[in-house]
Amino acid sequence: MAVKTKEFMEGIWPKELMDLLYCLASNWGDAMDKSILKINHLSGAMTNEVYTISWPTEVPNSSRTVLVRIYGEGVDLFFDREEEIRTFKCLSTRGYGPKLLGQFLQGRVEEFIHARTLSATDLRDPTVSALIAAKLKEFHNLDMPASKKIILWDRMRKWLQEAKNLCSAEHAREFHLDNIEKEIAFLEKSISQGNPQKIGFCHNDLQYGNIMIDDNTRYITIIDYEYASYNPVAYDIANHFCEMAANYHTDTPHVLEYSKYPGLEERQRFIRQYLNDADHEARDTEIDQLVDDVEKYTLANHIFWGLWGIISGYVNHIEFDYMEYARQRFEQYWLRKHGIFNVKVK
Numbered sequence: 001m002a003v004k005t006k007e008f009m010e011g012i013w014p015k016e017l018m019d020l021l022y023c024l025a026s027n028w029g030d031a032m033d034k035s036i037l038k039i040n041h042l043s044g045a046m047t048n049e050v051y052t053i054s055w056p057t058e059v060p061n062s063s064r065t066v067l068v069r070i071y072g073e074g075v076d077l078f079f080d081r082e083e084e085i086r087t088f089k090c091l092s093t094r095g096y097g098p099k100l101l102g103q104f105l106q107g108r109v110e111e112f113i114h115a116r117t118l119s120a121t122d123l124r125d126p127t128v129s130a131l132i133a134a135k136l137k138e139f140h141n142l143d144m145p146a147s148k149k150i151i152l153w154d155r156m157r158k159w160l161q162e163a164k165n166l167c168s169a170e171h172a173r174e175f176h177l178d179n180i181e182k183e184i185a186f187l188e189k190s191i192s193q194g195n196p197q198k199i200g201f202c203h204n205d206l207q208y209g210n211i212m213i214d215d216n217t218r219y220i221t222i223i224d225y226e227y228a229s230y231n232p233v234a235y236d237i238a239n240h241f242c243e244m245a246a247n248y249h250t251d252t253p254h255v256l257e258y259s260k261y262p263g264l265e266e267r268q269r270f271i272r273q274y275l276n277d278a279d280h281e282a283r284d285t286e287i288d289q290l291v292d293d294v295e296k297y298t299l300a301n302h303i304f305w306g307l308w309g310i311i312s313g314y315v316n317h318i319e320f321d322y323m324e325y326a327r328q329r330f331e332q333y334w335l336r337k338h339g340i341f342n343v344k345v346k
Helices: 005-009 015-027 081-093 126-140 152-166 169-174 177-192 233-245 264-275 284-315 322-341
Strands: 038-042 049-056 063-070 100-104 107-111 199-202 211-214 219-222 229-232
Touching: 015 063, 015 100, 015 107, 081 100, 126 199, 126 211, 126 219, 126 233, 126 264, 152 177, 152 229, 152 284, 169 177, 177 284, 199 233, 229 233, 233 264, 233 284, 264 284, 284 322
Parallel strands: none
Antiparallel strands: 038 049, 049 063, 063 107, 100 107, 199 229, 211 219
16 A cells, blocks of 8 residues: 555554664664654655655764655556666666665665755756756766667557556547557657757656755756656757746646746757867757757657656546646647647647
8 A cells, every 4th residue: 555645744654664764774873763753745746755754863963864755656657667776776876866775665765865956946047057958968978777779659659558548538539549649650750850869868857856956066966767768868858848837846736837938049058058068069050950859859748748647647646637737738749749840730
């Protein structure tokens, strides 16, 4: 049975988790008492329940903090958990993200990073945006022990089938699921033809909540690798741009404001900073090409996360209006397809 926020805050936790916390505390030389644990639920997560847990150490006025992630219901439909853990461990050994401290049946315990998670407004700060662009390029250039095959299109088709299996007839009609396979095929063919595209290790979920910053050192950390895989880097950048329409820390976290999607100048600036480095200054033609590719991949993002929303609406019980979120993503797909590809939309 999944742990709910109310149960967790009241101390009704899996025994495996408590055993793991006691073991960690013992290894660190801490005398941990369940009654003095300080628990904080982190808002903004749409797949998992995330908490920080703190307790006093033997050092006066000092405390220890870890992060506990309770897996959401039905997430195994989206990705392979064992593969995600392998990615997590591999990135940790290379100095990316937190360390994995332990696992239990319903989740895991991670190192707590002493940095703050970005806010929605941070993404629009030119200085922060430049740091994100540089870190993202570094992330894309990682050589990971995973299949180098593009996973995007096969994953979308898999999710489409899952959505069809779960959906009521009403929802299947509303979201035009019988037509989505044609749209995926259209995008795959239309985007893939022409200029060769760079493939890199992509995060695939670059919302502000998955990016942290140390305000003292200005060091950026990208966290949460559940959807990470090799994909066209333009797709990952498109995902980041689409996420600028979201604010998951409001009373209506599912509502997307596409008026906040970055304008051309802002997109060009990000991509210029992404492409530039000490040994290479991007040409305008290079920037323009990637800007164009990114815009096309926003359409793939809308279908990808639209399908995610439909499936999540049936299998996940976190307080988030997944179906309305899905409606907005598909609405944007149909609105933007004509302008990007200059084709008639039915």
